[in-house]
Amino acid sequence: MFSSAAILGTGSFGTALASLIGSRISDVVMIGRDPVTVDSINLAHRNPRYISDIDLPESVRAEIGMNHASLHPLILFCVPTSVTRQAATDLAEAGVPEETVLVSCAKGIERGTGDRMSVILKEVFPNNPVAVLSGPNHAEEIARDLATCAVIGCTNESIACQLQEVFTAPHFRSYTSDDLPGIELGGAIKNVYAIAAGIASGLNLGDNAISALVTRALAEMTRLGVRLGGRVETFAGLSGVGDLIATCFSAHSRNHRVGLALGQGKSLEEAVNALGMVAEGVPNTLSIYEAARDAGVRTPIIDAVHAILYEDMPAAWALSQLLNRDPRPENE
Ligand SMILES: NC(=O)C1=CN([C@@H]2O[C@H](COP(=O)(O)OP(=O)(O)OC[C@H]3O[C@@H](n4cnc5c(N)ncnc54)[C@H](O)[C@@H]3O)[C@@H](O)[C@H]2O)C=CC1
Numbered sequence: 001m002f003s004s005a006a007i008l009g010t011g012s013f014g015t016a017l018a019s020l021i022g023s024r025i026s027d028v029v030m031i032g033r034d035p036v037t038v039d040s041i042n043l044a045h046r047n048p049r050y051i052s053d054i055d056l057p058e059s060v061r062a063e064i065g066m067n068h069a070s071l072h073p074l075i076l077f078c079v080p081t082s083v084t085r086q087a088a089t090d091l092a093e094a095g096v097p098e099e100t101v102l103v104s105c106a107k108g109i110e111r112g113t114g115d116r117m118s119v120i121l122k123e124v125f126p127n128n129p130v131a132v133l134s135g136p137n138h139a140e141e142i143a144r145d146l147a148t149c150a151v152i153g154c155t156n157e158s159i160a161c162q163l164q165e166v167f168t169a170p171h172f173r174s175y176t177s178d179d180l181p182g183i184e185l186g187g188a189i190k191n192v193y194a195i196a197a198g199i200a201s202g203l204n205l206g207d208n209a210i211s212a213l214v215t216r217a218l219a220e221m222t223r224l225g226v227r228l229g230g231r232v233e234t235f236a237g238l239s240g241v242g243d244l245i246a247t248c249f250s251a252h253s254r255n256h257r258v259g260l261a262l263g264q265g266k267s268l269e270e271a272v273n274a275l276g277m278v279a280e281g282v283p284n285t286l287s288i289y290e291a292a293r294d295a296g297v298r299t300p301i302i303d304a305v306h307a308i309l310y311e312d313m314p315a316a317w318a319l320s321q322l323l324n325r326d327p328r329p330e331n332e
C-alpha cells in the first residue's frame with residue numbers, strides 16, 4: 001500500500017477521490033490554486049467550492065504548488081484534460097522520482113495531437129509507471145459513499161493490484177485491465193454523447209429517442225475507439241457503456257446539463273457559464289471530431305453535436321438530419 005498520495009486538483013473529482021482514498025492512506029495532500037479552498041480544507045476539512053457539504057477525512061490536507069506533490073509515491077491527476085500537459089510539466093520541474101506512480105483520472109483527449117492523458121504523462125515522465133482510472137464515477141455520489149465500480153488501467157500487473165487496493169472501499173469496487181486506450185477513449189468519447197442525450201432531453205424527445213440515441217452512441221463509440229487503438233470488449237465494460245449510461249441519464253453529469261440547456265434553447269456560452277464547472281464534452285467535441293476525421297471513421301452523432309456546438313446548427317435540424325440519413329444494417 002502507498003504510504004501517502006498527492007491529488008492534483010481541488011475540484012469535484014479531486015475532492016471525491018480524496019474522500020475515498022483518505023480512508024485508506026494516512027497522508028493525502030490535495031494540490032490547489034485557490035488559498036480560500038486550501039485553507040478551508042486544512043482548517044474545516046471541507047471544500048467550500050465543490051461538494052461542500054461533506055467532511056473530508058483527517059488524513060486529507062491541501063497545499064498550493066507542485067513541490068508539495070512531487071515526493072509522494074502516488075500522484076493522481078484530477079485537473080481538466082486541457083491543462084493536464086501543463087500540470088505534468090510543472091510537476092516534472094519540481095522533480096519526481098522514477099518509481100512514483102502517476103494516475104490520470106481525467107476524461108478527454110488533447111486537441112491538436114489527439115493524445116490520451118496517459119500518453120501525455122508517459123511523454124513527460126518516460127520512466128514512471130502510468131495508470132488510468134475510469135468508470136461510472138460521479139464525484140457527488142462517490143463523496144457520499146454511494147456504491148459504484150471503476151476500472152484501473154495499467155500495463156504493470158503488480159502496480160495495477162496495488163492501485164486496486166487503494167481504490168477499494170465498502171462502497172467502491174475496482175477491476176484491473178491493461179487496455180489503457182480502450183479505457184481512456186470510452187471515458188473521453190462518452191462526454192460528447194452525454195451532451196447529445198442532454199439535448200434530446202431538453203427537446204423533450206421522450207425515452208424511446210434517448211434510449212435509441214445511447215444505443216447507437218455505443219456502436220459509434222466502439223467503432224471509433226477500436227480504430228483509435230482500444231479493444232472492443234473494453235467498450236462493453238465499466239469505462240465504456242457503464243460510464244455512457246451514467247452520464248447520459250444522470251442529473252449529476254455536467255455534460256448532460258450543458259446539453260439540456262442547449263436543447264432548451266440556451267446558447268453554448270450561456271450553458272457553459274451557468275454550469276461554472278468543467279464539462280469536458282465541450283472542448284472534446286472538437287478534439288474527438290478531429291480525431292474521427294483523421295482516422296476516417298463515420299461518426300454521425302459526434303458530427304451532429306459538433307454542428308450544434310460549433311457550426312450554429314439548430315438542435316432540431318441536426319436531429320432530423322441524423323434520422324434521415326440513408327438506411328443501413330444495424331451491425332456493420
Ligand atoms: N466530476 C466528476 O464526477 C468526474 C470528473 N472526472 C474528470 O476529472 C477531471 C476534472 O474534473 P472535475 O474535478 O469535475 O472538474 P472541476 O471543474 O470540478 O475542477 C477542476 C479543478 O482543476 C483545477 N484547474 C483548472 N484549471 C487549472 C489549471 N490551469 N491549472 C491547475 N489546476 C486547474 C480547478 O481549480 C479545479 O480545482 C475532468 O477531466 C473530468 O472529466 C472524472 C470522473 C468523474
Ligand SMILES: O=C(CO)COP(=O)(O)O
Nearest residue numbers: 135136137138253254255
Ligand atoms: O465522468 C463522469 C462520471 O463518470 C462525470 O461526468 P460529467 O463530467 O458529465 O459530470
